Amino acid sequence: MDSFGRLRPVHTNAVIFAFVGNGIFTAIYYSVPRLVKSPMWSKALGQIHFWGWQLIIVLGAVTLMMGYTTGKEYAELEWPIDILITIIWLVFGANMFGTILKRRERHLYVAIWFFIASWVTVAMLHIVNSVELPVSLFKSYSWYAGVKDALVQWWYGHNAVAFFLTTPYLGLMYYFLPKAANRPIYSYRLSIVHFWSLIFLYIWAGPHHLLYTALPDWAQSLGTVFSIMLLLPSWGGMLNGLFTLRGAWDKVREDPILKFFVVGVTCYGMSTFEGPLLSLKNVNAISHYSDWTIAHVHIGALGWNGFMTFGMLYWLIPKLYRTKLYSKKLASQHFWIGTLGIILYAVPMYWSAFKSYFMMKAFTPSGQLRYDFMDTVQTAIPFYVLRAVGGTIFLIGLHLMIYNLIKTARKGKFQASEDAEAAPLVKNYKPAAGSFWHSVIERKSILLLVLSLVVVGIGGIVEMVPTFLVKSNIPTISSVKPYTPLELQGRDIYIKEGCYNCHSQMIRPIRHEVKRYGEYSKAGESVYNHPFQWGSKRTGPDLARIGNKYPNSWHFNHMLDPGAMIEGSIMPSYPWLFEKDVDINTTKSKIHAMRKLGVPYVKNYESIANQELLGQADKIVESLKKDKISIGNKKEIVALIAYLQRVGVDIKK
Amino acid sequence: MKFKNYLTQIENVEVFPLISLGLFVVFFLIVTIWVMRWDKSTVDEMGNLPLDKEDK
Numbered sequence: 001m002d003s004f005g006r007l008r009p010v011h012t013n014a015v016i017f018a019f020v021g022n023g024i025f026t027a028i029y030y031s032v033p034r035l036v037k038s039p040m041w042s043k044a045l046g047q048i049h050f051w052g053w054q055l056i057i058v059l060g061a062v063t064l065m066m067g068y069t070t071g072k073e074y075a076e077l078e079w080p081i082d083i084l085i086t087i088i089w090l091v092f093g094a095n096m097f098g099t100i101l102k103r104r105e106r107h108l109y110v111a112i113w114f115f116i117a118s119w120v121t122v123a124m125l126h127i128v129n130s131v132e133l134p135v136s137l138f139k140s141y142s143w144y145a146g147v148k149d150a151l152v153q154w155w156y157g158h159n160a161v162a163f164f165l166t167t168p169y170l171g172l173m174y175y176f177l178p179k180a181a182n183r184p185i186y187s188y189r190l191s192i193v194h195f196w197s198l199i200f201l202y203i204w205a206g207p208h209h210l211l212y213t214a215l216p217d218w219a220q221s222l223g224t225v226f227s228i229m230l231l232l233p234s235w236g237g238m239l240n241g242l243f244t245l246r247g248a249w250d251k252v253r254e255d256p257i258l259k260f261f262v263v264g265v266t267c268y269g270m271s272t273f274e275g276p277l278l279s280l281k282n283v284n285a286i287s288h289y290s291d292w293t294i295a296h297v298h299i300g301a302l303g304w305n306g307f308m309t310f311g312m313l314y315w316l317i318p319k320l321y322r323t324k325l326y327s328k329k330l331a332s333q334h335f336w337i338g339t340l341g342i343i344l345y346a347v348p349m350y351w352s353a354f355k356s357y358f359m360m361k362a363f364t365p366s367g368q369l370r371y372d373f374m375d376t377v378q379t380a381i382p383f384y385v386l387r388a389v390g391g392t393i394f395l396i397g398l399h400l401m402i403y404n405l406i407k408t409a410r411k412g413k414f415q416a417s418e419d420a421e422a423a424p425l426v427k428n429y430k431p432a433a434g435s436f437w438h439s440v441i442e443r444k445s446i447l448l449l450v451l452s453l454v455v456v457g458i459g460g461i462v463e464m465v466p467t468f469l470v471k472s473n474i475p476t477i478s479s480v481k482p483y484t485p486l487e488l489q490g491r492d493i494y495i496k497e498g499c500y501n502c503h504s505q506m507i508r509p510i511r512h513e514v515k516r517y518g519e520y521s522k523a524g525e526s527v528y529n530h531p532f533q534w535g536s537k538r539t540g541p542d543l544a545r546i547g548n549k550y551p552n553s554w555h556f557n558h559m560l561d562p563g564a565m566i567e568g569s570i571m572p573s574y575p576w577l578f579e580k581d582v583d584i585n586t587t588k589s590k591i592h593a594m595r596k597l598g599v600p601y602v603k604n605y606e607s608i609a610n611q612e613l614l615g616q617a618d619k620i621v622e623s624l625k626k627d628k629i630s631i632g633n634k635k636e637i638v639a640l641i642a643y644l645q646r647v648g649v650d651i652k653k
Numbered sequence: 654m655k656f657k658n659y660l661t662q663i664e665n666v667e668v669f670p671l672i673s674l675g676l677f678v679v680f681f682l683i684v685t686i687w688v689m690r691w692d693k694s695t696v697d698e699m700g701n702l703p704l705d706k707e708d709k
Contacts (some may be wrong), residue, residue, distance in 0.1 A: 035702055109702040157659035178703045189688045196684045200677060222670040229677070455680075462673050 004539075005498025007077045010064045015301055016074060018057045020165055023180025023309040025053070025092070029117055029170040030316060031481045032096060035112060035175070037105045039417060045091050052088035056081060060562060068138040071495035071531045072153050074160050075129050079140045082130040089126065093119050106425055108445060110191045114171030116445065117199050117452035121163040124456065129156035137595045139492070142596065146526030147215060150534055151464060155206040159456075162202035165300060166268075169308050170194075173241050173265065176312045178360055180257045186243035190236055197233040199452060201226050203459030208279035211288065212508035213534060221280075222463065228277030234272030241265040256331035260311035263339060267303025271296060286357045287502055288537040291380065295349035302342045302394055310334070310401055317405045320384070321412025323406045326404050334400040341394025347389045352383035361512040369515055371543045374568050381570070477524040479653040482599045482645065485613040488590055489582045490643025493636050495533070497574065504535030505544040505647065518545030518648070527652060528599045540571055547649035553627035555641045577637040584610050584634065616642055 029046065033039050040046055060077050063069075069076040077085070096119065100112065132140035137433055144152050178185050185191055207215060207223030236313040242265055245252060252258040274296050278287050287293055318325045325331060356379060363371035483491060492499075507513050521544050526532050534544075550558075557564060560578065562571035588606045595601045617633035620641055624631060631638065 031703070040696075105702070107699055107702060109699065111703070175703050182704065184697075184700035184704060188696045189691065192688045193684055197677075197681055200680055204673060218670060222673065225670060225674065226677075458676065459673070462669055 002495065003574065005501050006065055007071075007497060009060050009069060009073075012074055013060050013076065014057070015305075016160065016164060017060065020169075020301075020305050021053060021057075022167040023305065023312070024118075024164070024172070025049070026316070027168070027175065027312060029095060029176040031111055031171075032099055032115065034418075035109045036100055036103030038099060038103045041102060045095040045098075049088060049092045049095060052084070053414065056084055057086060059084070063138065067496040067498075069495060070130075070132060070140060070142060070497065071498075071500060071533065072129070072142060072149075072156075073500075073536060074157055075153070076531075078138050079130070079132055079134050081133070082126070082138065083260075085126060086123075089123055090249065093123070097445065097449075104425055108448065109174070110185075110188065110195060111171040111175040112445075113192075113195050113448060113452075114167050114174065116449050117456070118163045118168040118171070118451050119594070120453050121159065121167075121199070121203070124453065124460070125156045125159050125163065128460075129153060133593050133597060139586070141590075141593055141597060142531035144532075145528060145530045145597065146532050147523045148214060149530065149532040150210055150213070150526075151207065151219065153532070154382060155203075155211040155460060155463060158206040158209060159203055161297075161300070161585060162205075163199075163456075165305055166202075167199065167266075169305060170198075170237055172238075172246075172308055172312060173261070175239055176286055176308075176315060177244055177261050177265075180255070180261060180311065180315050181245055181248055181251065183244065183248065186240050186246065187652040190240045194233050194237040197577065198230070198237065198456050200459065201230045201233060203456045204463055205230060205275075205279065207491070208284070208464065209536065210534075211279070211281050211284040212324060212510065213506050215523075218359065219290070224281065226277050226459075228276045231272065231276045234275075235269060235288045237477050238265055238269035238272070241268075243277070245246075256328060256335050257311050257314045259332070259335045260307045260314065260338075263335070264304055264307030266603050267299050267307065267342070271300040271304060274299070274611045285508070285510060287353065288508075289536065289542075290353040291349040291383070292353035294536065295346045295353065296623070298345050298349070299342065302338075302345065306342075306394070307338065310338070310398075313405060315399065317408050318412065320414060321409050322415050323408060323412030326407035326411065330400055330404045334397045334404070335339050337397035338394055341390050341392075341397060344390030344393060346390070348383040348386035348390070352380045355379055355383075360516070363512070363515075369512065373516065374566060377539075377570060378568050414501070463556065477522065477651060480525055480527065480650040482528050482601055484616055484642070485587050485591060485609040486616040486639050486642040487646045488643075489584070489587065490593070490639035490641070491533075491611065492590070493577070493582075493640045494643055495531075499543075500533045500535045502535075502537065502539040502571070503543045505536035505540065505542065507542055507544045517542045519651070521648075523652065525648070528594075528598050530594065530599075538558075541645060543644070543647060545648040547645050547647045551627070552641050552645065553629055555644055556624055556627075556637060558627055558638065559637055574637075577640060578631065578635055578637045581632070581634040582636055582639045584613060 029040065056077075059081050063078060064076060068078045070078060096115065100108070100116075131143040133143060134140040142149050173183060174191060204226035205223055207219045208227045209223075211220050211224070242262065245258065245262065249380060252262055277283050278292070278296065287296075314325060314331050356376040359371045361375045364370050374608065505521070505526075507517045507520045514520055521534075528533075554565060558566070559574045561573050562569040587609045590608050591601055591606050595605075614633060617638045620638050621631060621633045
C-alpha cells in the first residue's frame with residue numbers, strides 16, 4: 001500500500017532527520033571535543049544516541065509507510081516515536097553539555113554557540129508541537145485545532161528549517177570551512193552578530209507559511225516583517241563564509257572540498273534571499289501551494305545541506321583514516337555532477353510554478369476561468385520528468401562520493417580518538433579588565449543556553465499568545481458542528497493516506513481561487529479540526545469545498561480509478577479502501593478524546609456513536625446502490641466518502 | 654460573516670508586532686556594541702580556535 005501520500009513524508013523525514021540529522025551529529029562529535037580540547041563526556045551516551053537515532057529513522061520509515069501519521073508536516077511521527085525522539089535528544093544534549101562543561105579551553109568558539117542554540121530550540125519546538133492526545137498505541141490527535149494548530153505547526157515547521165537545517169550547519173560551516181581553508185573565519189565579530197540576530201529573528205518568521213489563509217492579519221504581517229529582516233543576518237553569515245576565502249581563490253580552483261563549501265554557502269545565500277522574497281504577500285500568492293516552494297527547499301537541501309555535508313566528509317574521512325583522499329579527480333567530478341543535478345532539479349520547478357500560476361489566474365473576457373485544474377497538471381508533467389532527471393543526476397554524484405570514501409577508508413587506518421592535549425583549566429580565572437560581560441557570556445555555556453532559550457522564547461510567545469488568549473473571543477460559527485462518528489473515521493483515513501500532501505483545504509481570498517474552488521476558507525470553520533489539514537502543496541486541487549460537489553458514486557469510482565473520472569489525472573488509485581473495514585472499536589475512544597480536546601459532543605455520546613456511524617454508512621451504501629454499486633457498510637471507502645461530503649458544507653447551511 | 658475579523662476584538666493587538674520590532678532593534682544594538690568593544694587580541698584568539706598548532 002504505497003502511494004505518494006505515504007511516500008512523501010518518508011522522503012521529507014529521511015532528508016531532515018536521517019541525512020541532515022546524522023550530518024549534524026557527525027559535525028558536532030568531531031568538532032566539539034577538538035574545540036574544547038577534551039574528549040566527549042560519555043562514550044556510552046554517544047552509543048545510545050547513535051543507535052537510538054538510527055532506530056528512530058527506521059521506525060519512522062516503517063510506521064509512515066504503514067499509515068501511522070499525525071498528519072502534521074515534518075512532525076508526522078506518532079506519539080511513541082515522539083517520546084523516543086525526546087529521550088534521544090536529551091541523551092545527545094547531556095553528552096554535548098557534559099563535554100562542554102569539563103572542557104580544557106576557556107573560550108567557547110562560535111560554532112558551539114550555534115550547536116547549543118540549535119539543541120535547545122529544537123527541544124522546545126519538538127515538545128510544543130508534539131503535544132497530542134493518544135487514542136491508541138499508534139494514533140493520537142493534536143492538542144491544538146484549526147488556526148491554532150496551523151500557527152503552532154508552522155512555528156515548528158519553519159523553525160525546523162531554521163534550527164535543524166540551518167543553524168547546526170552554520171556551526172558546521174564556522175568550523176569546517178576555516179579548517180579546510182586553513183585560515184580563520186573572515187570576521188569573528190560578525191559571526192557573533194550573525195548568531196544572535198539570526199536566532200532572534202528566525203523564530204518569528206513562521207506565519208509567512210500562512211499568508212492569505214485564515215490566520216489573523218497582524219500575525220501574517222509579523223511573519224513578513226521578520227522574514228525580510230532575516231535577510232541581513234543570513235547574508236552576513238554567507239559573506240562571512242565566502243570572505244574567509246579572500247585571496248585564496250586559487251586554492252578553491254584546485255580543492256574540491258572548498259568548491260563544495262563555496263557552492264554550499266552560496267546556496268545558503270540564495271535560499272535566504274528567496275525566503276524573504278517568498279514572505280511578501282504578492283510573491284507568496286504565486287509561490288504558495290506551487291512548485292516554487294519545492295524548488296526553494298531543494299536549493300537548501302541539495303545545495304546547502306548536501307554540499308556542506310559532502311565538503312565535510314571529503315575533509316573528514318581522510319583525516320579519520322590518516323590518509324589522503326583516494327581520488328581528488330572523482331571528488332571534483334562529483335562536484336560538477338552535483339551542481340548540474342541541482343540546476344536541473346530547480347530550474348524546471350521554477351518554470352513549472354510560473355507557468356501554472358499564469359494558467360491558474362487566466363480568465364476569459366467573459367469572466368470565466370480559462371483553464372481547468374487538470375490543464376495545469378498536464379503542463380507540469382514534463383517539468384516533473386526533468387526534475388526527476390536532475391534528482392537522479394544528483395544521486396549519481398552522491399554514489400561517486402560513497403565509492404571514493406570507501407576506497408579512501410580502505411587504504412588508510414582508522415584512528416578512533418586522539419589524545420587530549422590541553423592542561424585542565426585553572427580555577428579562579430580572572431578575565432582582563434574591561435571585558436567582564438564578554439567573558440561572562442562567552443565562557444558560560446549554561447548561561448548561553450538559557451539566553452538562547454530566552455531569545456527564541458520571546459519570539460514564540462509574542463507570536464502565539466494572542467491567538468491562544470482569544471479562545472473566548474472566537475465566536476464559533478453556529479452552523480459549524482463536530483463531525484459525525486463516520487466522518488471522523490473518514491477524516492482519519494484522509495490523514496492516514498496523506499491526502500494533505502497533495503491537496504490543500506484552504507481557499508485564499510484571491511479571485512481565481514474563489515472562482516475555481518468556492519467561497520474562501522474562514523478561521524471558524526476548522527475549530528474542530530485536530531489536526532488542521534490546510535496543506536501546503538497543490539499537486540491536486542483544493543478540497544476545502546469538496547462536500548456535496550459530486551455524488552457519492554463519483555467519489556467511489558474516483559478513488560478506485562481517478563483517471564476514469566478525470567481524464568489525465570495523476571492521482572494514484574486506492575483499491576485497499578474498498579477491501580479494508582473501518583475499525584469501529586476505536587470510535588468510542590476517538591469521540592472521548594475529541595471531547596477532552598474541547599469538541600462539544602453531548603454527554604454519553606460514545607454509547608450511541610457506533611449506532612449512528614452504521615446508520616449514516618447504510619445511507620451512503622443505499623445511495624451507491626441506486627448507481628448500481630454494492631459495497632459493505634463498514635468499508636473504509638464509505639467513511640471516506642462521508643468525510644469528503646462533509647468538508648466545507650457547514651457554512652452553507 | 655460576523656466572525657471574519659474576530660481577532661481584531663483583542664484590544665490593541667497591532668501593538669504586538671511593534672513591541673517585537675522594538676525588542677529586536679534594542680537587542681541588535683546591544684549585541685553590536687558589545688561585540689565592537691571586544692579587544693582585538695581576544696577576537697583573534699577566538700577566531701583561531703578551530704585551527705590547531707600544526708595547521709597554522
